[in-house]
Structures are given as structure tokens and as C-alpha cells.
Amino acid sequence: MLKIDLSKYKKEFTEYTELRVQENRNTNIVLVNGDIMDNSSSASSGISARVNKNGNWGFASNPVISDEEIEKVILSATENANFLGTKQSKGKVAFQKRPHSSQNEFYTKQDKKDQNAKIEFMKKLDDYIKTKYSDLSSRTLVLTALDMEKNMITSDGSNSYSMIPKAHIYAILNKNVNGENFEVFKVTGGSGQFEDVFKKPEDLFKEIDEAYNNLIEKTEGVYAIAGMKDVVLDAKIAGILAHEAIGHTTEADFVLSGSVAADYLNLEVASPLISLVDFAHTFKGEKCPVPVYIDDEGVKAEDKVIIENGVLKGYMHNKQTAMQLNMDVTGNARAYAFSDEPLVRMRNTAILPGKSRLADMIASIEDGYYLVQSSNGQADSTSEFMFGITLGYEIKKGKIGKAIRDTTISGIAFDVLKSVTMVSDDMDWNCSGMCGKKQPIPVGMGGPAIKCKVNIGGK
Amino acid sequence: MKYREILDYCIKSFKDKGIDKSKCTLDQTEKRELYFNNGSVSMFRTTFNTRLSLNAIKNDKLGSITLNKTDKASLDKAIEDAIALANASQPDPANDISEFQPSEDFTAGVMAPDNDKMYFRLNEFLNHVKTAYPITHFEEGGLSYIRTNYFFKNSNGVDYSQDQGEYQFMTMFTSKKDKKISSFNYTYKLMKGLDEKLIDIVNLKALLKQSAEEIDAKPFDKKFTGEIIITPDCLGSTLSPLMSHLGDYYHITGASLLKDKLNEKIASEKFTLRADPVCDCYATNNFITGDGYKNQNAVIIEKGVLKTFLLSLHGAKKTGKARSLTDGSNMSVDTGDTALADMIKNTKQGILLSRFSGGEPNNNGDFSGIAKNSYYIENGEIKYPVKEIMINGNALGMLNDIEEISKESIDYGFSNYPWVKIKNITISGK
Structure with missing residues (x-):
């Protein structure tokens, strides 16, 4: 839809310029106890231009996509850079030039399903839950799908077209026991359009059964005992740790504003068992959940090794931070909406698998916890983090014990990574969440399970 | 057109x-x-x-x-x-x-x-x-x-x-x-x-x-039940679980802990919470509710008594309860009669909580998380900035444990909050 030739507008470029046409399309269906609470779709598209003149950025955007408006937006962005130039001068900039051309689109090759078919899919899933698990106090199903379509050129010779989709279904189950409300959620889905990710409702029944079993375990669960504990963080939580607590501290704009990682380059920051990479688009020959082949500054996206065998090896960059720190660009400049400017963002951040078996890791703990699912996470420029834990189990004498009630874990991420003594040999990716940093953005997170020490909240 | x-x-x-x-x-x-x-x-x-x-x-x-x-x-x-x-x-x-x-x-x-x-x-x-x-x-x-x-x-x-x-x-x-x-x-x-x-x-x-x-923030190895003074910067996020339990989703799913509490006391009588979406005192206003009514200022909790839910037309029809006359935006907590300096002086052992990094409270309102940008208070004096300190409590239950509210408040242009002191909070170091 947005495959228009942008090269004809290059004649309007007078300074370093990026020109982007973009559309984000969302589909949402929400069922609460079988009733459709949301049945909507949305699309937001437009054009934007970003110009750098003597170190000052100018940005402008408009939702109307036409020859006239595109020329106006380029002019407006240039005028905005000029406006700052009348107030301050930062000197001529010399960004690294890495002209690159990229075309990647992941439209489904299946027959497209209309909203009727998607609602039918969700109703079947809901009927399964309603029929099989009548003791639930409430059930919520959410389908959310996002297509991001981008077309861009830059004045330094790059051009790209991409359509990157993702689709997820969330199941939230509640059960009331003696006046107390217990909840679990399960997320399924990933990279691709609805038709590629969800074939038939029956494929999700196993996930629903597992969520229900987790819920029953939670109703019989115990409070965690607060304090510093040996734990196994399941792959999903290790992925969040990699993203939230380590990844953000190594985004070069945060490094420049004083993140703790600024002092750690080429130093040992983690156990030698830990290697952490921000993958651009491919891991072991497979497409990552949020593949980025070229970033929104027109830079070829390449894998960036952040930690290698425990040593901090580098940061993620846009053109400006790479220039300021005299390092190579990495292809991490990404924008969410047409009206957003590119920021330094992660793509697919993962701890690399190790050699241990998950069962052996659990067996090695005398008194600790196996933490499986997190609701939310926050991290600091110090790498101190907090994650809400919504599913976890006691480990007693090397065996899984009772489920625990919702709690939180916290720690200094680099200290936690130094405490890692085992890393599992498997790998789990997900892209259900959105990373927030001025703008939201889809990101992939991955990892194996890790055995480490964290501070757990509880009684 | x-x-x-x-x-x-x-x-x-x-x-x-x-x-x-x-x-x-x-x-x-x-x-x-x-x-x-x-x-x-x-x-x-x-x-x-x-x-x-x-x-x-x-x-x-x-x-x-x-x-x-x-x-x-x-x-x-x-x-x-x-x-x-x-x-x-x-x-x-x-x-x-x-x-x-x-x-x-x-x-x-x-x-x-x-x-x-x-x-x-x-x-x-x-x-x-x-x-x-x-x-x-x-x-x-x-x-x-x-x-x-x-x-x-x-x-x-x-x-x-x-x-x-x-x-x-x-x-x-x-x-x-x-x-x-x-x-x-x-x-x-x-x-x-x-x-x-x-x-x-x-x-x-x-x-x-x-x-x-x-x-120079430092951790401590104490664990105690003490007081927290929630600063205006932190109070809005502290109150968000309360807003959830007043709104559509929690009522429709039946998970709201406040569903049967209208006109009942749910907080200390020192606590009055207002929504003033159309007050000129704020830099921003919402004159029209999302469901298409002229918005109104309203008291949500008056001297500890819950006066209204925050149900939209849809939420009201789903639950058979009354539609709220306000959309709940531009919130404020009424100031109290204690000067902030005295509030600190009156604190035996606790935390001045400026930011809280916590997990989503569960459906029962229980929460835990880390005190950020916060200070340790002992015997009426702010001692030192702390880090790696965990706080546990119940987001709704603690409204009943409000001890003091400051005379001073801060206007954010879309909300106005004082400092609020709450007792019986579990505070634990490393």
C-alpha cells in the first residue's frame, strides 16, 4: 500500500534528511465472560521527515500522504532545524555513511480471515474455557494484532520497504476462593499475521489447560519467604532481565547520559557463562520475533554483542551516539509511529543458551524458587530492577514444591548476572510486550533459564 | 468537509x-x-x-x-x-x-x-x-x-x-x-x-x-513494620489500583474489591479524593466524557466514604449500577492539617517514598516493590537516601492506615497531591 517511489523527493533534501511513509494497523477483539467488549480495528498512517543541520534536528509529520504534503513536511522539518540554528550552533556533523537497500515484507500467504472469522475463533476458544472450567469467576480473552509497514529513503543513499506483523492472544483466568481472587494469564502468538500465527482454536486448548492448572496451583499457593534466594529464572524472565535490566543500560543514549554501563566497557560484568546479544533479525537460521533488517536511519541492522563470556563488549547506537562515542553504528534507531523520530531501541535481545539441563538446575537448589512468569518489569540506570512475578514455585531439596502467590523480585542486574552458576541449553523467544521509552516499540526478548541469586519479596 | x-x-x-x-x-x-x-x-x-x-x-x-x-x-x-x-x-x-x-x-x-x-x-x-x-x-x-x-x-x-x-x-x-x-x-x-x-x-x-x-544511597539490613510518607510525586501511581477497582473492567468481571462498598467507609476519614475534570484550576480539562456526556467534577471518596464508582455508560449497563457523572480525571487529594516538617518529626521509623517501582498489585490489592529515590527516617529525622529497600502492603487496605496528610500540596496541572503518611507497612532491606 505504501510502496510509493520516494526517490523523486530527494531533490527537496538540502541537508542530512530521512523521509518515511508509514502505516500501523491494529486489530483488537476482547471477550469478557463471552461478551464482546472490544471489536475494533484502527489504522494510522502518514509521512515524516527528519533533518539535521549543524547538529540541530528538525522533525515534522503529517497524516496526509500526497506529493504536496510530502514536500511541505520536508520543508517544515528543514525549517525546524533552521529555527534551532538561530538559537544555537553545534557545528557540522559527520554521520557514518552506510548506504543500504532492504525489502522485507511478511504478509501472510494464507487466505486472509475477516473479523467474523477471528471473532468465531475467539468464541470457540471462549466456549472451550466456559464448558470445561465452569468454576472460574471470570475469563477474558484478548486478540491483538499489529502490522507495521514502512517505506523510507535517506539523503545518504539508503532506502527500504518493510511490513513486520505480530499477533497475540491473551487468556486471563480468574477464580474466587473463599472471597479471595486468584488470576493467571497466558500469552500465545508471535511474529506474523493472524493467519500464520493462529491456525485453529484447538491448537490453544493445551495452553488453556496449562493456564487453568497454574491457576489451581496458585489457589493452593503459599507466600514466598522474603530475602536473597537461590532461584532458577525461567527463560521468559531471563529474557526480560536481558532486555530491561541490562539492555537499557547499554543503549548508547543512556550511556551518554550516565548509565552505569558507561564505566564497564571491556570489564567483566557477569559470570563467564553469560553472553548477551541484541539480534537484528536472525538467530540460528530462524527469523527473530521482531526482525529488523534496516533501521529507521537507513543503517543495515546487524547483531550487536553486548556481553561476551561475561565481558561488556559494546553498546547499541544510532548515528548520533555512534558519532559522539566514536563507535560503529549498529542499526538500532527505530521509530514506532509515522509521527515519531527514531530512538536507540533494542530489537531481539537475548542471553545465549548454555549447557545445563533445566531439570539439573532445579535439582541443584536446596531451598529456593523456580520463577516462571512475570507481569511487568522496570529497571534503572543503575541496573537495579524489579519484576512482578505471577507464576513461580518453591524448590525444596531439589524438587518443585508448592506454587507461590504473586510477588516481586529485585536486584542489581549486573550483580545478579555475576551470581549465575548454570545456564540451560534451551531458548525461548517472545514478543508479546511493547518496550516503552518515549514511544512504545515491539521488541523480541529471549533466553534460556538461568540459575542465580535474587531478592524476592514476600512474607 | x-x-x-x-x-x-x-x-x-x-x-x-x-x-x-x-x-x-x-x-x-x-x-x-x-x-x-x-x-x-x-x-x-x-x-x-x-x-x-x-x-x-x-x-x-x-x-x-x-x-x-x-x-x-x-x-x-x-x-x-x-x-x-x-x-x-x-x-x-x-x-x-x-x-x-x-x-x-x-x-x-x-x-x-x-x-x-x-x-x-x-x-x-x-x-x-x-x-x-x-x-x-x-x-x-x-x-x-x-x-x-x-x-x-x-x-x-x-x-x-x-x-x-x-x-x-x-x-x-x-x-x-x-x-x-x-x-x-x-x-x-x-x-x-x-x-x-x-x-x-x-x-x-x-x-x-x-x-x-x-x-550515596545505601541499603540497610533491617526489616520492620513502619511508616511511609508518600510524596506527591508518588501518590498518583499509588492510587491507580484504587481507580482500577472503581472502573468498568473490575466491576464487569466481578473482581472489584469495592463492588459492594458504595457509601461505605473504605479509607481514613482524613482522606478525601476528588476528580475535577472541568475545574479551571487545572491546565487541562476534559469537558466531555468518552461515552458522550458533559463531564462533571465529583467527590470520589469523602472523608473516607466511597461516594461514586467510575463506571461508563457501558459499565453501568453491564452491572446494573449507576453511571458515574465524572470520568475520574484531574484527581486531587484534600490537604490535611500537618506541616510536612512536622509529619517527618512525628515519624519514628519509616521511609520518605518518592518513587515506587512495583509489580502490579494482585486482584486483592497486595503489592510489593522497591522504594526508589527514597530516604530512611528515624526518630523524626531524615537520615540518608536508601536503595534496594522493599516495601509490602495492600493498595486498598492502606487507605485505612492513613495517619497524617500534609498542609502542603503540589499542582501538576492535571492533579494536585499532598504528602500522605501511612502506617503498618512492611519495609525490608537486603
Whole structure:
């Protein structure tokens, strides 16, 4: 839809310029106890231009996509850079030039399903839950799908077209026991359009059964005992740790504003068992959940090794931070909406698998916890983090014990990574969440399970 | 077509195509932003956007489309798509639109930005911080002007508009000296104008001073049941679980802990919570509720007694309860009669809580998380900044444990909060 030739507008470029046409399309269906609470779709598209003149950025955007408006937006962005130039001068900039051309689109090759078919899919899933698990106090199903379509050129010779989709279904189950409300959620889905990710409702029944079993375990669960504990963080939580607590501290704009990682380059920051990479688009020959082949500054996206065998090896960059720190660009400049400017963002951040078996890791703990699912996470420029834990189990004498009630874990991420003594040999990716940093953005997170020490909240 | 004509066209098209009820809204937004990082203004950004939302109800079945185009071809397609969504949906008698009310147009705030003054104020602020707080660095921030022209119409003849302009300031910062680093902190304010220096707004001077002190934050190994003084910067997020339990989703699923508590005491009698969406005292207003009613100021909790839920028309119809007359925006907590200095003096052992990094409270309101940008208080004195301190409590239960509320409060332009002291909180170090 947005495959228009942008090269004809290059004649309007007078300074370093990026020109982007973009559309984000969302589909949402929400069922609460079988009733459709949301049945909507949305699309937001437009054009934007970003110009750098003597170190000052100018940005402008408009939702109307036409020859006239595109020329106006380029002019407006240039005028905005000029406006700052009348107030301050930062000197001529010399960004690294890495002209690159990229075309990647992941439209489904299946027959497209209309909203009727998607609602039918969700109703079947809901009927399964309603029929099989009548003791639930409430059930919520959410389908959310996002297509991001981008077309861009830059004045330094790059051009790209991409359509990157993702689709997820969330199941939230509640059960009331003696006046107390217990909840679990399960997320399924990933990279691709609805038709590629969800074939038939029956494929999700196993996930629903597992969520229900987790819920029953939670109703019989115990409070965690607060304090510093040996734990196994399941792959999903290790992925969040990699993203939230380590990844953000190594985004070069945060490094420049004083993140703790600024002092750690080429130093040992983690156990030698830990290697952490921000993958651009491919891991072991497979497409990552949020593949980025070229970033929104027109830079070829390449894998960036952040930690290698425990040593901090580098940061993620846009053109400006790479220039300021005299390092190579990495292809991490990404924008969410047409009206957003590119920021330094992660793509697919993962701890690399190790050699241990998950069962052996659990067996090695005398008194600790196996933490499986997190609701939310926050991290600091110090790498101190907090994650809400919504599913976890006691480990007693090397065996899984009772489920625990919702709690939180916290720690200094680099200290936690130094405490890692085992890393599992498997790998789990997900892209259900959105990373927030001025703008939201889809990101992939991955990892194996890790055995480490964290501070757990509880009684 | 101009704005109202666009909505008229959509409503007429829906009617012509057999749609029983329709609701259409349109907003036009203009934003100008001076963005800064690493201590200097880095970007000037101007954006324009349109948001057209179409809701069609046929035989109690609802379909919704949102787009940012208003040309006739896009409108015609969106109308057809909304009808297709409604046809695909399931009937629910709770799908409805607001009844007829007299038309009204609302205007508030500042109608045009002053780009030069925006730059002046921001540059003045950045230069001041560079001198007065030399070890403090900005991760990011911006001074923006946003003007939104919003139109609401439905097939019952409801016809409202709101034209609103405001300045927004946000800054996020951290301090660093040698290899010692503080937690990041941030603040935010909406403003009607730029008469005031940015350094003087909200609690910013105190937050910047604290940020520099927090490079020496230390953990402790105590675990005790004590008091927390929640600062205005932290109070809004502390109250958000309460808002969830008052709103549609928790009531419809039956999970609200407050579902049977209307007109009952749920908090200390010292606690009064208001929503003032149409008060001129704020830099921003919401004159029209999302479901199409003229918004009203209201007391949510009065001297500890719950006076209203926050149910929309849909939530009210689903639950058989009354629709709220307010949408719950622009919240404030009434100030108390204790000076902040005395509140600290009266604290035997506890934490001055400036920011809280916590997990989502569970459905029972239980929460735990880390005290950020916070200080240890002992025997009436602030002792030192702390880190790696965990706090456990219950988001709703603690409203009954309010001991004191400060005389002082801070106006954020969309909320106004005092300092609130709460007892019986579990505080644990490493």
C-alpha cells in the first residue's frame, strides 16, 4: 500500500534528511465472560521527515500522504532545524555513511480471515474455557494484532520497504476462593499475521489447560519467604532481565547520559557463562520475533554483542551516539509511529543458551524458587530492577514444591548476572510486550533459564 | 468537509445503511516539541494528526473503526468496515450511546504556542541545572505545546466540541560522580503558560537536590513494620489500583474489591479524593466524557466514604449500577492539617517514598516493590537516601492506615497531591 517511489523527493533534501511513509494497523477483539467488549480495528498512517543541520534536528509529520504534503513536511522539518540554528550552533556533523537497500515484507500467504472469522475463533476458544472450567469467576480473552509497514529513503543513499506483523492472544483466568481472587494469564502468538500465527482454536486448548492448572496451583499457593534466594529464572524472565535490566543500560543514549554501563566497557560484568546479544533479525537460521533488517536511519541492522563470556563488549547506537562515542553504528534507531523520530531501541535481545539441563538446575537448589512468569518489569540506570512475578514455585531439596502467590523480585542486574552458576541449553523467544521509552516499540526478548541469586519479596 | 460536516456525513451514512445507533468523534492535534538530552536542546518537532473514531451499533452489536484520514473515499471505506465489524459481532444490550443533551462548545487553555519563549524557558532551565546541579544529567525531556480540537456527535443528536491548548514539560534525570550513580527520577507538569521558570515548577528543585544526594544511597539490613510518607510525586501511581477497582473492567468481571462498598467507609476519614475534570484550576480539562456526556467534577471518596464508582455508560449497563457523572480525571487529594516538617518529626521509623517501582498489585490489592529515590527516617529525622529497600502492603487496605496528610500540596496541572503518611507497612532491606 505504501510502496510509493520516494526517490523523486530527494531533490527537496538540502541537508542530512530521512523521509518515511508509514502505516500501523491494529486489530483488537476482547471477550469478557463471552461478551464482546472490544471489536475494533484502527489504522494510522502518514509521512515524516527528519533533518539535521549543524547538529540541530528538525522533525515534522503529517497524516496526509500526497506529493504536496510530502514536500511541505520536508520543508517544515528543514525549517525546524533552521529555527534551532538561530538559537544555537553545534557545528557540522559527520554521520557514518552506510548506504543500504532492504525489502522485507511478511504478509501472510494464507487466505486472509475477516473479523467474523477471528471473532468465531475467539468464541470457540471462549466456549472451550466456559464448558470445561465452569468454576472460574471470570475469563477474558484478548486478540491483538499489529502490522507495521514502512517505506523510507535517506539523503545518504539508503532506502527500504518493510511490513513486520505480530499477533497475540491473551487468556486471563480468574477464580474466587473463599472471597479471595486468584488470576493467571497466558500469552500465545508471535511474529506474523493472524493467519500464520493462529491456525485453529484447538491448537490453544493445551495452553488453556496449562493456564487453568497454574491457576489451581496458585489457589493452593503459599507466600514466598522474603530475602536473597537461590532461584532458577525461567527463560521468559531471563529474557526480560536481558532486555530491561541490562539492555537499557547499554543503549548508547543512556550511556551518554550516565548509565552505569558507561564505566564497564571491556570489564567483566557477569559470570563467564553469560553472553548477551541484541539480534537484528536472525538467530540460528530462524527469523527473530521482531526482525529488523534496516533501521529507521537507513543503517543495515546487524547483531550487536553486548556481553561476551561475561565481558561488556559494546553498546547499541544510532548515528548520533555512534558519532559522539566514536563507535560503529549498529542499526538500532527505530521509530514506532509515522509521527515519531527514531530512538536507540533494542530489537531481539537475548542471553545465549548454555549447557545445563533445566531439570539439573532445579535439582541443584536446596531451598529456593523456580520463577516462571512475570507481569511487568522496570529497571534503572543503575541496573537495579524489579519484576512482578505471577507464576513461580518453591524448590525444596531439589524438587518443585508448592506454587507461590504473586510477588516481586529485585536486584542489581549486573550483580545478579555475576551470581549465575548454570545456564540451560534451551531458548525461548517472545514478543508479546511493547518496550516503552518515549514511544512504545515491539521488541523480541529471549533466553534460556538461568540459575542465580535474587531478592524476592514476600512474607 | 470541515470537522462537524465529517461527523454529520458519517452519522447520516450509518443511518442510511440501517445502523440503529452511531457515535463518531474526531480530534485534530497539533504538537510542537523542543526535545532535549545530554544537557542541550537537540530537536524541534512539529506534528499534526487526525483521529477519527466511528462506532456503529446494529441489533445491539458494536463495531469500531479508528483512522487518521478524512477524505471521502477513506470515510466511505471506514463506514463500511465499521458496519462489517458490527455485523460480525455478538449482541450485547449494554452497547449504547448517550441520550440527547443540548449542544455545547468548550474552549480552554492557551490557543497558540510561543516557540521563542519555549526555547528561552528550556535553555534557561538547562543552563541553570548545569550550574546548580553539576553532577545531574538529563536522560531525556521535552517542553511541548499541544492543541487538540475535539468533536463528539452521536445519532441521538449529542453534539459537543472542545478546543484545548496546553504546554507540557517532562524531564528524566540521574546523577553521577566518579562511578557513583543515582536512580533515575522524573517529573511532569501541564501548564497554561510559560510565565514561571521551569526550575520553579512542581517539586523539581527538591527532586534535583535529592538526585545528587542519592549517589550515596545505601541499603540497610533491617526489616520492620513502619511508616511511609508518600510524596506527591508518588501518590498518583499509588492510587491507580484504587481507580482500577472503581472502573468498568473490575466491576464487569466481578473482581472489584469495592463492588459492594458504595457509601461505605473504605479509607481514613482524613482522606478525601476528588476528580475535577472541568475545574479551571487545572491546565487541562476534559469537558466531555468518552461515552458522550458533559463531564462533571465529583467527590470520589469523602472523608473516607466511597461516594461514586467510575463506571461508563457501558459499565453501568453491564452491572446494573449507576453511571458515574465524572470520568475520574484531574484527581486531587484534600490537604490535611500537618506541616510536612512536622509529619517527618512525628515519624519514628519509616521511609520518605518518592518513587515506587512495583509489580502490579494482585486482584486483592497486595503489592510489593522497591522504594526508589527514597530516604530512611528515624526518630523524626531524615537520615540518608536508601536503595534496594522493599516495601509490602495492600493498595486498598492502606487507605485505612492513613495517619497524617500534609498542609502542603503540589499542582501538576492535571492533579494536585499532598504528602500522605501511612502506617503498618512492611519495609525490608537486603
